[in-house]
Amino acid sequence: MKEILRLCIVLTVIGAVCAAVMAFVDQKTKEPIRKSLSAEKMDAVKVVIPPSDNDLMKDSIVFNEGTPDSTRFYRGMKDGRIVGAAFAVVASGGYAGNIEILVGVDTAGAITGLEILKHAETPGLGSKIATPEFRGQFKGKSIKDPEQWAVLKDGGTFRQITGATISSRAVTSAIARGLESLEAHKAEVLGTAAPKAGAPVKPAESKPVEQKTGSGGGK
Amino acid sequence: MGAAKEFTKGLWSENPIFRIVLGMCPTLAVTTNANNGIGMGLAATFVLVGSNVMISALRNFIPKKIRIPGYIVIIATFVTVVDLVMNAYFHPLHKALGIFIPLIVVNCIIMGRAEAYAAKNGVFYSLLDGIGMGLGFTISIVVIGAIREILGNGTIFGAQLMGTSFVPFLLIILPPGGFILLGSMLGAMNRLEIRMAKKAGRTPTFRKEHDCASCEIFRGWFGERADEAAERL
Numbered sequence: 001m002k003e004i005l006r007l008c009i010v011l012t013v014i015g016a017v018c019a020a021v022m023a024f025v026d027q028k029t030k031e032p033i034r035k036s037l038s039a040e041k042m043d044a045v046k047v048v049i050p051p052s053d054n055d056l057m058k059d060s061i062v063f064n065e066g067t068p069d070s071t072r073f074y075r076g077m078k079d080g081r082i083v084g085a086a087f088a089v090v091a092s093g094g095y096a097g098n099i100e101i102l103v104g105v106d107t108a109g110a111i112t113g114l115e116i117l118k119h120a121e122t123p124g125l126g127s128k129i130a131t132p133e134f135r136g137q138f139k140g141k142s143i144k145d146p147e148q149w150a151v152l153k154d155g156g157t158f159r160q161i162t163g164a165t166i167s168s169r170a171v172t173s174a175i176a177r178g179l180e181s182l183e184a185h186k187a188e189v190l191g192t193a194a195p196k197a198g199a200p201v202k203p204a205e206s207k208p209v210e211q212k213t214g215s216g217g218g219k
Numbered sequence: 220m221g222a223a224k225e226f227t228k229g230l231w232s233e234n235p236i237f238r239i240v241l242g243m244c245p246t247l248a249v250t251t252n253a254n255n256g257i258g259m260g261l262a263a264t265f266v267l268v269g270s271n272v273m274i275s276a277l278r279n280f281i282p283k284k285i286r287i288p289g290y291i292v293i294i295a296t297f298v299t300v301v302d303l304v305m306n307a308y309f310h311p312l313h314k315a316l317g318i319f320i321p322l323i324v325v326n327c328i329i330m331g332r333a334e335a336y337a338a339k340n341g342v343f344y345s346l347l348d349g350i351g352m353g354l355g356f357t358i359s360i361v362v363i364g365a366i367r368e369i370l371g372n373g374t375i376f377g378a379q380l381m382g383t384s385f386v387p388f389l390l391i392i393l394p395p396g397g398f399i400l401l402g403s404m405l406g407a408m409n410r411l412e413i414r415m416a417k418k419a420g421r422t423p424t425f426r427k428e429h430d431c432a433s434c435e436i437f438r439g440w441f442g443e444r445a446d447e448a449a450e451r452l
Contacts, residue, residue, distance in 0.1 A: 007285050014281070014289050018296040025300050029307035036310040120318060125251065125392065163393060 041088075041102070041117065045074045048104025048113030049084040052076030056086075063185055071181050073189045082191050084112055087182065091174030095166045096120040099129070103138075103178050107190050110142040114175070119167075126167035134161060134168070138175060143183055149176035225344050229351030235328045236359040237408045242328040246360055247397040249319065253376050256364030259319040260357025264350070266301055266323050267332060270294045271349035275337040290333045298323050328356060366400060367391050 045056050054077040062072045074086045084106045091099040100117040116130040128134055137158055143149070150156025151168050160168035182189060235241050245263070249255040273293055274281075281289045302320045305313040323329065332352055337345040368374055371392035373381035390396045441448040 007282055010280075010282055011285050011288060014292055018292050022296055022299050025303050029303040032307035033303070036307065040310070040314075122251075163389060 044102045044115040044117060045076075045086045045104070048102055048115055049074075049076040049086050050078075050104075050106055050112055052078050052083055054078075061185075061189060063181070063188075071178070071185075073182070073185070075189065082107060085182070085189050087178055088117065089174045089178035091170040093166070093170035093173065094119065094121055095126045095164070095170075096122065099167070099170055099174065101171060101174055101178075103175055105142075105179075105182060105190075108142065109179065109182060109186060109190070110140050111138050111175075111179075114138050116171075121164065121167045125161070126164040128161045128164060129167050129171050134159075134171075143176065143179035149173065149179075222344070222347055225347040226351040229348065229353070229355035230358070231355070233352075234355045234359060235331075235352050236356060236363075237405060239328075239331070240405070241331050242326045242356060243401075245319075245322050245326050246363065247394065247401065249322065250360050250364040250367055250397060251392050252368040252372065252374070253361055253365040255319075256361035257357065258316045259322065260353070260360050262301075262316045262319045263323050263326055263328065264353025264357055266294070266298055266326075267329050267353045267356075268346060268349035269297050269301070270329055271332055271337040271345040272342055273297065274333045275340060275342045275345035278338050286338060287334070290330060290338075294329055294333065295324060328352060363397075363400060363404065367396065371396065 042056055046052075054075075056074045056076060059077065060072050060074045071087050071089075075082055076084045076086070084104060086102055086104040088100060088102050091101060097120040099119040099121070102115040102117050103111060104113040106112050114135040116135070119127070119129065121127050121129060141148075141157075148157040149172060151158050151160035151165065151172055153160055153165055154169070156172065158168070158172050229235065231238075233239060236243075236246055242263075245259055249259045270290075270293065274290055277289075277293070298320060302313075302317075305320070306317065332348060336348050340348070365375060368376075369380060370388045371390070373379065373385045373387050388396075391400060437449075438445045
């Protein structure tokens, strides 16, 4: 009995000390991690949209805030005129976990750049979604022709990665979803002419929420 | 045993992958290219050295009966701390190694060294053991990764190696290819060890440990010639 008690106490002490260490480290690293993630995102935004000179962090619009469809658009301006926008989409149909993709578009709604922000696909196979070869084929494409937004295997126009069709499919459909959402809010985001007849805007549901947060403020 | 031997044993005579055959899960999973090998190897080495030192320092405090759960908690804590600290202060490094860090938890080399070495030896020797084993692991998976990358993708460290007429041997990158290559390499290593042992006039290390000559499979394979073959071991 005494032995069991001793073992219990030792294991409890080990567990408690380890928990305390992790809690302490988590507390200390929370803010730096959040900052570096947000800085990384901003760097990615700069890469995918046409050259701009505004503070991208401050100039963003959120639609359907608080709902699962919530999308944040970062607008790039040059000399006070909108040159493009970037938005992040999450692909849930990947092989391992969610894939976070940042898409940049010009004022016409055509893709100017693409970055994979986060993924956990199989190294060497699915991880190739992050290669320039795969990402490059989306450049210049827009949502004008919805049937094309699929991989070759499914009758679309985009080359899937050999051995990683699931990952390729997930990325392709997520981008298409993001572009559709952009099409629906095109007027507000890009400040261009009214959206096409095929994509009606429902103003009641999608009130733009102007975000004027401080320089360190993320989502 | 000298300090130098504690360090070098992980590189060849007790190489964690080809000799002890531990840590097969990360070995097969991430070795689809050489860069992954470096990433996984360095991340695992870092955790291995830290956990070896910590467990060695605590070895007299942890009672024998609860050492395994104790080690698991300590190693898991170490992995979590490494992950968080790296993410916060060495973000580019974390971006490169980040996907491997959770995989270290399933790396039995860490647990194996804690149980087989750090729990019985001093802090300094445990440190050397950790570094040697970690490097042995890193070199091994980089070699496997390089072979798989060259054959399966025509590249090495991401740089194009083969000409345009090269048709990638896709199988080698897929999971079965990992098993096939690893098995072939284990066989080749054994063969090499036999040769080296013969030249030096000593018993091959794997024979001592695994006692191959008395194994059913060995007997079945060689049939009547088993004794003759055992001589050649």
